[in-house]
Amino acid sequence: MNIHIDVIVIEDNELFRDSLKEAINKSSDINCKYTFSSGEAALDFIAKEELVPDIILLDIGLPGMNGIELIPELRKLSPTSKIIIITVHDDDENVFNAICAGASGYLLKDLSSEKILASIIEVMNGGAPMNSHIAKKVLNMFRDQNVKSNGYSLSEREKEILSLLVEGLSKKQIAEKIFLSHHTVDSHLRNIYAKLEVHSRSSAISKAIKEKLL
Amino acid sequence: MNIHIDVIVIEDNELFRDSLKEAINKSSDINCKYTFSSGEAALDFIAKEELVPDIILLDIGLPGMNGIELIPELRKLSPTSKIIIITVHDDDENVFNAICAGASGYLLKDLSSEKILASIIEVMNGGAPMNSHIAKKVLNMFRDQNVKSNGYSLSEREKEILSLLVEGLSKKQIAEKIFLSHHTVDSHLRNIYAKLEVHSRSSAISKAIKEKLL
DNA sequence: TGTAAAATCACGCATTTGCGTGATTGAATA
DNA sequence: TATTCAATCACGCAAATGCGTGATTTTACA
Numbered sequence: 001m002n003i004h005i006d007v008i009v010i011e012d013n014e015l016f017r018d019s020l021k022e023a024i025n026k027s028s029d030i031n032c033k034y035t036f037s038s039g040e041a042a043l044d045f046i047a048k049e050e051l052v053p054d055i056i057l058l059d060i061g062l063p064g065m066n067g068i069e070l071i072p073e074l075r076k077l078s079p080t081s082k083i084i085i086i087t088v089h090d091d092d093e094n095v096f097n098a099i100c101a102g103a104s105g106y107l108l109k110d111l112s113s114e115k116i117l118a119s120i121i122e123v124m125n126g127g128a129p130m131n132s133h134i135a136k137k138v139l140n141m142f143r144d145q146n147v148k149s150n151g152y153s154l155s156e157r158e159k160e161i162l163s164l165l166v167e168g169l170s171k172k173q174i175a176e177k178i179f180l181s182h183h184t185v186d187s188h189l190r191n192i193y194a195k196l197e198v199h200s201r202s203s204a205i206s207k208a209i210k211e212k213l214l
Numbered sequence: 215m216n217i218h219i220d221v222i223v224i225e226d227n228e229l230f231r232d233s234l235k236e237a238i239n240k241s242s243d244i245n246c247k248y249t250f251s252s253g254e255a256a257l258d259f260i261a262k263e264e265l266v267p268d269i270i271l272l273d274i275g276l277p278g279m280n281g282i283e284l285i286p287e288l289r290k291l292s293p294t295s296k297i298i299i300i301t302v303h304d305d306d307e308n309v310f311n312a313i314c315a316g317a318s319g320y321l322l323k324d325l326s327s328e329k330i331l332a333s334i335i336e337v338m339n340g341g342a343p344m345n346s347h348i349a350k351k352v353l354n355m356f357r358d359q360n361v362k363s364n365g366y367s368l369s370e371r372e373k374e375i376l377s378l379l380v381e382g383l384s385k386k387q388i389a390e391k392i393f394l395s396h397h398t399v400d401s402h403l404r405n406i407y408a409k410l411e412v413h414s415r416s417s418a419i420s421k422a423i424k425e426k427l428l
Numbered sequence: 429t430g431t432a433a434a435a436t437c438a439c440g441c442a443t444t445t446g447c448g449t450g451a452t453t454g455a456a457t458a
Numbered sequence: 459t460a461t462t463c464a465a466t467c468a469c470g471c472a473a474a475t476g477c478g479t480g481a482t483t484t485t486a487c488a
Contacts, residue, residue: 099353100360128350132341135349139313139342142356146314155464168417170444183467190447191464200474201445203382205416209423369434384474397437404477405434415475 005124008051009035010042010070011059011086016109020057020086023113030120038063039070046077053081055120058103060087060094068094071101082123086116095137105129149211152195161188163214166205219338222265223249224256224284225273225300230323234271234300237327244334252277253284260291267295269334272317274301274308282308285315296337300330309351319343363425366409375402377428380419 007024009032011017017035024032034051036042039062045051056074060067071083084105085098098106104123107116108131119129130138154162164174171189175182189201196213198204208214221238223246225231231249238246248265250256253276259265270288274281285297298319299312312320318337321330322345333343344352368376378388385403389396403415410427412418422428 096360100357102357104350104353122346125346126350127346128353129346130344130349132336132339132343135344135352136318136340136342138349138352138356139318142352143314143316145356145359146310157465165416166420168412168414168420170414172444180465181467183469184465186446187466187468188464189445193446198382199446200382200384202379202415202419205419206380206382206423209420371435386474394435395437397439398435400476401436401438402434403475407476413476 003029005030005055005120006053007032007055007057007120008042008053009057010037010039010062010067011035011057012037012062013059019113020116023116024120026113027117030117039065039067039073043070043073043077046074052078055123056081056083057086057116058083060085060089060098068097068101071098071103075102084119084123084129086111090131090134090137092137092141095134096141099138106134107131108134147212149213152213154192154195154213158188158192158195159214161185162192162204162208165189165192165201166208166214217243219244219269219334220267221246221269221271221334222256222267223271224251224253224276224281225249225271226251226276227273233327234330237330238334240327241331244331253279253281253287257284257287257291260288266292269337270295270297271300271330272297274299274303274312282311282315285312285317289316298333298337298343300325304345304348304351306351306355309348310355313352320348321345322348361426363427366427368406368409368427372402372406372409373428375399376406376418376422379403379406379415380422380428 007030009017009020009024011020014037017037021032021035024030034045036045058067058070058074062070065073067085067087074081074083082104083102084107085103086107086109087094088109090108095106105119105128107119107129111119111131122129160178161174164177169177171182171185174180175185193199193204196204196207198207221244223231223234223238225234228251231251235246235249238244248259250259272281272284272288276284279287281299281301288295288297296318297316298321299317300321300323301308302323304322309320319333319342321333321343325333325345336343374392375388378391383391385396385399388394389399407413407418410418410421412421
């Protein structure tokens with residue numbers, strides 16, 4: 001079979017850009033015809049030539065528009081292209097933004113050319129190659145977003161009522177729904193407010209959702 | 215220097231368990247003294263012997279308590295141990311639960327013994343080795359959790375007021391904070407409710423947070 | 429230049445909410 | 459056995475809320 005993968009490189013450092021291109025073109029299956037030293041140049045060319053690369057190797061630290069900002073623009077012009085970030089920036093914010101913008105891989109610049117080629121293949125096969133420290137960051141961010149707090153020791157009844165609050169029901173509606181007097185619901189609400197240390201329905205709802213209390 | 219990494223294996227398949235142990239013990243730096251065929255056996259032994267392994271290789275499909283349920287228990291007994299999942303289960307739910315429970319790596323069983331050893335080293339160095347398809351799943355789940363909806367075409371002013379709502383302020387407080395008449399705030403609120411298609415403050419707040427409107 | 433949308437302000441009213449201040453019952457726990 | 463705590467119910471009141479029904483002024487844009 002004759003696989004053919006088209007790659008473009010967007011990287012402002014001339015040396016690294018050329019060495020990436022060279023490394024890629026050593027492979028028979030993977031081909032790099034175009035490289036760009038800025039996001040603007042790449043966007044112009046892609047728009048004009050209606051270029052649809054399989055893979056875009058993208059640096060973050062670019063002159064003018066940075067790599068992260070570039071991702072949505074690239075995806076507009078060529079939605080099927082997979083984007084692999086290759087950068088020195090491994091801080092949470094950049095990683096977070098790149099992933100949310102839709103990058104398919106996140107590699108650091110210390111990588112050998114063999115591993116970069118392997119990563120391109122992985123992405124083409126539906127994978128998401130990542131530097132293992134980046135992966136750790138992603139895992140930690142992911143976990144932190146999904147920890148269920150439990151520190152307020154709400155009773156089951158209170159959790160039940162809190163979740164109805166979050167659904168937008170009034171005291172009266174809650175009372176009807178779970179067959180209680182509205183006085184009882186009121187009483188539960190006060191206890192909930194006390195435990196959550198809030199003084200309004202709004203704050204309780206915010207806290208419940210943001211801190212994943214249910 | 216003389217690194218020494220203690221590994222235990224929890225895996226019910228005898229063949230795979232033994233082959234893992236053997237592969238690990240071929241390395242001079244990494245050592246596997248104990249293996250277990252069930253979570254319960256591992257927990258008992260760890261508790262009794264006060265074992266503190268550096269790495270726990272953990273299967274998901276175990277008899278009795280499954281690997282995911284095991285993670286919190288293992289972390290209680292030996293909080294410093296890093297857990298690497300090695301399994302055939304690559305569905306979203308298992309991946310999600312494993313990560314949230316605090317796994318440091320997620321590998322599939324088709325991996326060569328060299329790569330497993332390399333993964334152990336990576337975890338010891340603070341990384342999180344992951345099968346690239348698993349990584350893709352994590353990336354997708356992560357991205358999906360962080361997409362900002364924008365489909366309600368709220369104006370800037372409305373977003374501002376909505377965010378103050380979420381903070382728990384009353385109309386009067388909002389009015390004072392942004393130097394408006396409370397009538398004006400009321401008016402904005404009604405427009406927000408209309409755009410979000412809700413009829414209460416509670417529902418608006420829930421929708422704003424859950425759908426990441428701010 | 430005209431028009432539509434956004435932002436501002438206003439009154440009245442029925443309903444809802446938060447809170448102070450109680451009480452009773454039953455289950456769990458020390 | 460005593461005591462604590464969750465769950466239930468009750469009254470009253472000041473404040474806040476949602477909504478109907480207006481109006482005027484900016485701002486954007488076609």
